[in-house]
Amino acid sequence: MQNHHTGNIEIIEGFARLDVNRADRTGIPEAVLAEGKTHDQVVAAVQRIAEKSGIALATRVSDECAHVIENSLGRILRLNRNRIARTIVASRPDFEMKETGGKIGILAAGTSDVPAAEEAKVTAEVMGCRVFAHYDVGIAGIHRLMEPLKEIVEHEVSAVVVVAGMEGALPSVVRGLVPVPVIGVPTSTGYGYGGKGEAALMTMLQSCAPGLTVVNIDNGFGAGATAALIANHVARANSSEKQHRT
Incomplete structure (x- = not known):
């Protein structure tokens, strides 16, 4: 060519x-x-x-x-x-990835949701972010969420990507517990009426938890890119503020 x-x-x-x-x-x-x-x-x-x-x-x-x-x-x-x-x-062999200082969290409700979560993770890492990911923490066993969520908050992430299929409730739950934007990723996990991600997408769009933004079904790339964009902006702002103080 x-x-x-x-x-x-x-x-x-x-x-x-x-x-x-x-x-x-x-x-x-x-x-x-x-x-x-x-x-x-x-x-x-x-x-x-x-x-x-x-x-x-x-x-x-x-x-x-x-x-x-x-x-x-x-x-x-x-x-x-x-x-x-x-x-x-x-x-390239001579390329060195530089961390931006941006940090995001990623949570996946079930094992079937991991592919979209991993796509988000890879995308954010290519953009220079540190990623704290935890999987299989869905609402069917909500107690599994608490320890991973505590770790994510302690690391002061700037955004959290939450991936869920079936009824897609996890992003709303997480948004009610963290002080940063949440990006919901509905996945095509699910079957029958409202299956293939449709019910999950509708649930996230109808969320009563403000600060939850939703991407399209299975769009891990879009979620990871958006979260990393937010995190990198925060990292630059923090770096600039530190420089002004010194």
Whole structure:
């Protein structure tokens, strides 16, 4: 494939205009959604973003696509695959991830909700955040939530991502117990009437707990990116305040 350069846009002829400096402009890097793309297109996009930005994130990566990426790029880029999250993080050998000081928490109601939670975790880590994650803490055994929630609050996170399927009640519960924004992720766990995440989404949208924001069904990437954006903004503000004091 032929490549052309137009300012901050990397054009991969025939299918993509990569916004390689998106992170500098918006605080959130461009990610490669593997679903709906050919394996060659995913490989080309991941390679180009990693070469230009130092690091690239691919989401919704199937096993077959992951094998193609590993075979094509494994010798020239560092690859970190998360099978549960269905993500691959590719970075240049000389790239060093720098922590921003941002901190977020992630909670998953059940084991079936972990893939979306892990997608959020990987996304936030690519954005430089520390992540404190705890899984299988849903309302069917609400006592399981207390210790993880205490740890998250003690670490002074700036936002909490809460992932839940079925009736999707956990985000509202958490929002009533923490002093920071909560981002709810309804998952497609569930069946029958209101299944596939629909009931969970409606429950979160109808929450009476202010400060709960909701992303679409299974959108771990969007939740992780938003939480990290909040956390990184808080970290910069805290750093600036400390500098003024000194």
